[in-house]
Amino acid sequence: MPWRVRTTLDDRPGILADIAQACGRAGLNIASMQVFGIADRVTDEFVVDGPLDELAVARVFTDAGGTDVSVTRIDDGTVVDAPTRYLEAVHQVLEEGRDVEDVLRELLATEPPDVADYAGHDVLDLVRRGGTTLRISRAVPFTPAERSRAQALLSLVSDAGADLPLIAPSTTRPIPLVREATLADIDAVAAMHSRCSVETLYARYQTPLRMPMTTRLARRLVVPERGVALVAQAGLDVVGHAVLEPSEHPDNPRWTGRVLVEDAWQHRGIGTMLVRQCAGTVREHRGDALTFLTAGSNDSLLRSVGSAGFVARVERHDDVVHITVPLRR
Structure with missing residues (x-):
């Protein structure tokens, strides 16, 4: 059975020979070793394999001169440089x-x-x-x-990529661009949420959103477990965000989408740009319909769908409005 052993040793000649001899007498094979130097002492990590349990392995290293010995069980794939x-x-x-x-x-x-x-x-x-x-x-x-x-x-x-904006910032009026989100957008997406009003966040999530946003939640928004995330970038800032999810049934070619545009950039065409890009992305994934979900009090998304050139079917389910856009060519 393989074990990882950590022990502190005196930094002196022959100490490793003592450890190797003790392991040999106990039937332990040393598969790998790392040295972590600390002043006049060193912490060494050994991966050993043998028939002993953890307490017996710890006793072998302690008797050979090791102190602060710790032993943990590992799997066979751990022995890598x-x-x-x-x-x-x-x-x-x-x-x-x-x-x-x-x-x-x-x-x-x-x-x-x-x-x-x-x-x-x-x-x-x-x-x-x-x-x-x-x-x-x-x-x-x-x-x-x-x-x-x-x-x-x-x-x-x-x-990675944080200091290399995908579009050049403008000192007068940044030009928005819609693109697929990446892990480099985690902080920017979290910052965008912090600039949104409670009403805007509720229209997107239909529930009060806990702020400040955690990194784990922001990561899910830029790299969802299922589907695709898009961002609208203006200069160095992310000012809009959308998440597209396919149906849970593989034979159903319908997708759902949720769109968020921060307050300062609303009524400036960002929502329309996101809707168009959402539709194009779903088409690329062979979807034949896209349903946008939003709160019943949010008319901005419906206007964005119309401005993007789509004729949609609108349905209300409780407090959630379903705006369905057919995408068959």
């Missing part, structure tokens, strides 16, 4: 849309909780680009190297 794992993690976040918190928890091995000689959780606070904090904890203490790696990864994926 650490820099490679972090590079693959960046790809998973930026290209595959995985949540950075989930990726970091895998990298830092916050599970499983069965740790020999449990002495309490260590806490790792990582600072996001917007100043918010991502907190991760585990039973095995974090090394300075792990803290630095985790912060560097979070900073990298947060800043």
Whole structure:
């Protein structure tokens, strides 16, 4: 059975030989090793495989001169070069849309909780680009190297594309552009929601929205689990947002859409631009109808649908208005 062992050792010649000999006598095979230097002492991480349980493994390293020994059970796929794992993690976040918190928890091995000689959780606070904090904890203490790696990864994926606007900002009047949302839009979408009035948010969500918006919720809005998200960008700001979701039944070619335009940009054609792009996106996915959902008191979306050149069927279900646009050519 494979185990991950963390232990602090004196930084002196021969200490690793003592550890290797002790593992050999106990029938433990050392599959990999990492060194985290700390002043005159080092914290070493070993991945060992053998027939012993965690308490027996911890005793082998303690008797060989290790202190602060912790042992956790791992799976066979964990033995991978650490820099490679972090590079693959960046790809998973930026290209595959995985949540950075989930990726970091895998990298830092916050599970499983069965740790020999449990002495309490260590806490790792990582600072996001917007100043918010991502907190991760585990039973095995974090090394300075792990803290630095985790912060560097979070900073990298947060800043990816953030300083490269897709359209050039104008000092007089920014030109709006509608495009598909990406992970780089998380902070901008959250900021747009903070500029919206309670009435505007209610028309979009039909429920009071908790503010300030969490990063996890903003991420769902730019990379939904099902469907596509669009944003309207003016200069460096996101001023409009839409989410398109396909029917839960694969044989049903109908989609639903929800649109939000911040108050300062309403009645300036942003809603019409979003409606047109929504319709085009659904057509690309072979949908034959798109139903926009909004609160019953919101007439702006209906006007935007008409301005976009569509003839829609309007139905009211309780306090929600369904505006259905046929898209068959």
